[in-house]
Amino acid sequence: MSSVIESHHDDHHHGPAKGLMRWLLTTNHKDIGTLYLWFSFAMFLIGGAMAMVIRAELFQPGMQIVEPEFYNQMLTLHGLIMVFGAVMPAFVGLANWLVPMMVGAPDMALPRLNNLSFWLLPFAFGILLSSLFMEGGAPNFGWTFYAPLSTTYAPPSVTFFIFSVHIMGASSIMGSINVIVTIMNMRAPGMDLMKMPLFVWSWLITAYLLIAVMPVLAGAVTMMLMDIHFGTSFFNAAGGGDPVLFQHIFWFFGHPEVYIMILPAFGIVSHIIETFSRKQLFGYSSMVWAMLSIAILSFVVWAHHMFTVGMPLAAELFFMWATMLIAVPTGVKVFNWVATMFKGSITYETPMLFAISFVVLFTIGGFSGLMLSIVPADFQYHDTYFVVAHFHYVLVPGSIFSIMAAVYYWIPKWTGNMYDERMGRLHFWLSFVGVNVTFFPQHWIGLAGMPRRYPDYALQFADWNMVSTAGAFLFGASQILFLFIVLKTVMGGKKATPQVWEGARGLEWSVESPAPYHTFSTPPKVN
Amino acid sequence: MNNSAKRTLKYLSFAVFGMFFFSFALVPLYDVFCEVTGLNGKISQSEEGTSYESNTGRDLTIQFVSHNAEQMPWVFKPSEKIMKVKTGKYSNATFFVKNNTDKPMTARAVPSVAPSNANEYLKKLECFCFEEQFLAPGEEALLPVRFIFDSNMPESINNVALSYTIFDITNYNDMEMAHHDGR
Numbered sequence: 001m002s003s004v005i006e007s008h009h010d011d012h013h014h015g016p017a018k019g020l021m022r023w024l025l026t027t028n029h030k031d032i033g034t035l036y037l038w039f040s041f042a043m044f045l046i047g048g049a050m051a052m053v054i055r056a057e058l059f060q061p062g063m064q065i066v067e068p069e070f071y072n073q074m075l076t077l078h079g080l081i082m083v084f085g086a087v088m089p090a091f092v093g094l095a096n097w098l099v100p101m102m103v104g105a106p107d108m109a110l111p112r113l114n115n116l117s118f119w120l121l122p123f124a125f126g127i128l129l130s131s132l133f134m135e136g137g138a139p140n141f142g143w144t145f146y147a148p149l150s151t152t153y154a155p156p157s158v159t160f161f162i163f164s165v166h167i168m169g170a171s172s173i174m175g176s177i178n179v180i181v182t183i184m185n186m187r188a189p190g191m192d193l194m195k196m197p198l199f200v201w202s203w204l205i206t207a208y209l210l211i212a213v214m215p216v217l218a219g220a221v222t223m224m225l226m227d228i229h230f231g232t233s234f235f236n237a238a239g240g241g242d243p244v245l246f247q248h249i250f251w252f253f254g255h256p257e258v259y260i261m262i263l264p265a266f267g268i269v270s271h272i273i274e275t276f277s278r279k280q281l282f283g284y285s286s287m288v289w290a291m292l293s294i295a296i297l298s299f300v301v302w303a304h305h306m307f308t309v310g311m312p313l314a315a316e317l318f319f320m321w322a323t324m325l326i327a328v329p330t331g332v333k334v335f336n337w338v339a340t341m342f343k344g345s346i347t348y349e350t351p352m353l354f355a356i357s358f359v360v361l362f363t364i365g366g367f368s369g370l371m372l373s374i375v376p377a378d379f380q381y382h383d384t385y386f387v388v389a390h391f392h393y394v395l396v397p398g399s400i401f402s403i404m405a406a407v408y409y410w411i412p413k414w415t416g417n418m419y420d421e422r423m424g425r426l427h428f429w430l431s432f433v434g435v436n437v438t439f440f441p442q443h444w445i446g447l448a449g450m451p452r453r454y455p456d457y458a459l460q461f462a463d464w465n466m467v468s469t470a471g472a473f474l475f476g477a478s479q480i481l482f483l484f485i486v487l488k489t490v491m492g493g494k495k496a497t498p499q500v501w502e503g504a505r506g507l508e509w510s511v512e513s514p515a516p517y518h519t520f521s522t523p524p525k526v527n
Numbered sequence: 528m529n530n531s532a533k534r535t536l537k538y539l540s541f542a543v544f545g546m547f548f549f550s551f552a553l554v555p556l557y558d559v560f561c562e563v564t565g566l567n568g569k570i571s572q573s574e575e576g577t578s579y580e581s582n583t584g585r586d587l588t589i590q591f592v593s594h595n596a597e598q599m600p601w602v603f604k605p606s607e608k609i610m611k612v613k614t615g616k617y618s619n620a621t622f623f624v625k626n627n628t629d630k631p632m633t634a635r636a637v638p639s640v641a642p643s644n645a646n647e648y649l650k651k652l653e654c655f656c657f658e659e660q661f662l663a664p665g666e667e668a669l670l671p672v673r674f675i676f677d678s679n680m681p682e683s684i685n686n687v688a689l690s691y692t693i694f695d696i697t698n699y700n701d702m703e704m705a706h707h708d709g710r
Contacts, residue, residue, distance in 0.1 A: 109532050110536070173543055177536065177539045177540070177543075180535060180539055181532050181535045181536055181539070184531075184532075184535050185529065185531050185532040185535060186532075211539060211542050211543055211546070212542070212546055213546070214543075215543050215544070215545075215546035215547035215549075215550060216546055216547075216549065216550040216553075218547055218550070219547055219548075219549075219550025219551055219553075220550060223550075223551075223554075234554060237596075237637045237692065237694060238635055238637070238694030238695070238696045239635075239696065242557070245553075245554065245557050248553070248557060249550060249553055252550075252553070310643065312643060312644065
């Protein structure tokens with residue numbers, strides 16, 4: 001009885017506060033989700049602008065637009081900002097908005113921690129970006145910051161880089177702790193683990209990965225800091241250390257990290273394909289087991305990023321086979337998505353277009369990953385544009401398409417307004433063409449031997465680089481359209497029903513659109 | 528927040544700190560792993576090389592390679608670039624160094640072996656790479672290596688390269704060395 005009275009009380013007194021302080025002080029999961037999403041969009045545009053600088057320089061062979069030193073800084077910041085500033089916060093934002101609603105919880109378990117973990121981010125990236133204006137320039141050693149490039153030969157701003165990585169790591173760790181505590185303790189009665197929506201499952205696994213590897217990243221940058229300022233020799237051969245050790249520690253973090261950027265995408269795409277196929281998802285439990293096995297395998301494949309450092313044959317074979325093994329659970333997921341669509345009554349709204357192209361293009365990225373896992377082939381492909389094409393295929397039409405699909409799919413729930421379907425489809429087709437024109441030719445120039453990370457290249461690569469740059473500018477420009485569509489939807493539009501999509505299932509569709517500021521103050525009943 | 532949420536929070540925080548310390552534990556683990564498996568061309572100092580002596584040796588070609596780390600001005604080169612040795616027999620080689628600057632300097636040489644599977648059959652009784660080298664301005668020296676290859680070394684290995692990279696550690700001397708284990 002008493003709980004009913006309390007929830008009644010809550011409804012009357014806790015609307016959003018007014019003005020700027022609402023956003024600074026908020027502990028509401030929906031507000032924080034919105035902040036995360038806008039922050040990551042801003043970072044996406046900044047990182048994208050840097051990508052445009054890179055592609056513009058590569059439009060023709062020879063040095064045209066920027067100095068090589070500045071090119072290196074753009075390359076480094078583009079990678080860091082897209083990974084840590086755009087993709088990861090976007091997924092955390094989606095988790096904030098959706099996880100409590102999907103499990104029938106009133107909010108995240110640790111609302112104040114939630115506020116802190118968001119508000120650390122602008123400072124982390126403020127520090128990172130401010131290094132552009134420092135003497136010696138921004139970090140220029142690539143997003144993988146291999147020692148000794150990032151220690152002995154680094155610009156002075158590397159210390160700011162280390163500090164910002166510490167801060168963004170703390171933010172991710174706090175965010176994941178929050179997600180796990182929420183999922184483990186605040187599910188509505190009747191929602192067993194194996195009844196949880198797949199997006200919640202994917203985030204539960206992702207959060208555990210983050211907790212396991214973000215501290216290792218913090219350890220790696222701490223060792224760098226000590227090498228640079230306190231005279232230790234973790235990575236310095238002269239003092240008995242070893243630069244190869246850096247690569248092992250980095251990729252022990254780095255490989256789980258790339259799955260951190262794709263697992264939530266798997267969850268999102270499962271929901272969308274299910275909804276627009278108007279069928280129940282095929283193979284729910286195999287989806288969960290596939291994600292779990294991908295997560296576990298991600299800890300034993302890290303050295304496939306460094307086949308060429310000189311490893312004994314036994315180690316190369318182990319890492320090759322372990323890497324190939326990951327194709328099995330990933331294949332299970334792809335086949336499940338296809339089986340879900342099979343004989344469904346499919347309609348092709350924007351989220352579904354993004355989701356289907358995710359399945360196709362992510363699989364292309366997966367196949368080029370399999371090619372790279374073969375040790376002798378990797379000796380040839382290593383550090384060429386083939387690698388660049390591979391990881392952009394899994395990250396851009398993989399992670400980023402899934403985030404765009406999620407925005408189109410849930411924005412009616414967030415704002416109460418339908419987006420403009422015609423413009424959404426236009427955005428999809430421009431992005432789809434843009435992304436393929438940008439990255440597909442990079443497979444070819446990579447196989448032909450063009451090395452990555454250089455501001456200049458040999459003449460025989462000129463034609464496809466020109467095509468790639470044209471595609472990149474198309475893709476970049478179409479994201480301005482995306483910004484416009486989102487803003488237009490926030491301002492107004494056709495009113496959305498609570499269910500929004502005909503085939504949509506799940507607790508978040510049982511509340512009105514837009515979702516009220518407080519949902520599920522009393523837990524819903526789950527069958 | 529209820530008790531079960533507090534418990535979850537506690538074990539997650541514990542996991543975070545645990546993983547942070549684990550990342551530092553990777554440093555000694557990596558060294559131990561390399562030493563046990565002989566990976567990465569890291570050589571352990573041998574005290575009881577005598578047990579490797581035998582009369583059933585076969586011919587082996589040793590190539591000596593020297594590198595100067597960046598900004599290391601010393602002259603550093605092997606006295607002989609190529610040497611014929613027998614497995615199961617001690618051999619001696621020397622490297623010539625000269626400090627051609629006008630400052631006293633300290634250096635350290637870091638060894639490596641190729642192919643890496645020859646590493647576990649190589650024992651060094653004496654090597655300049657075991658300790659720091661100090662040279663006054665203009666001073667020169669011949670640095671010795673005394674080594675033996677175990678005669679059980681696989682027949683497929685007929686050529687071995689012993690490589691040394693010399694680093695300037697003059698400025699490191701004031702600082703603590705992170706792991707100064709005399710490799």
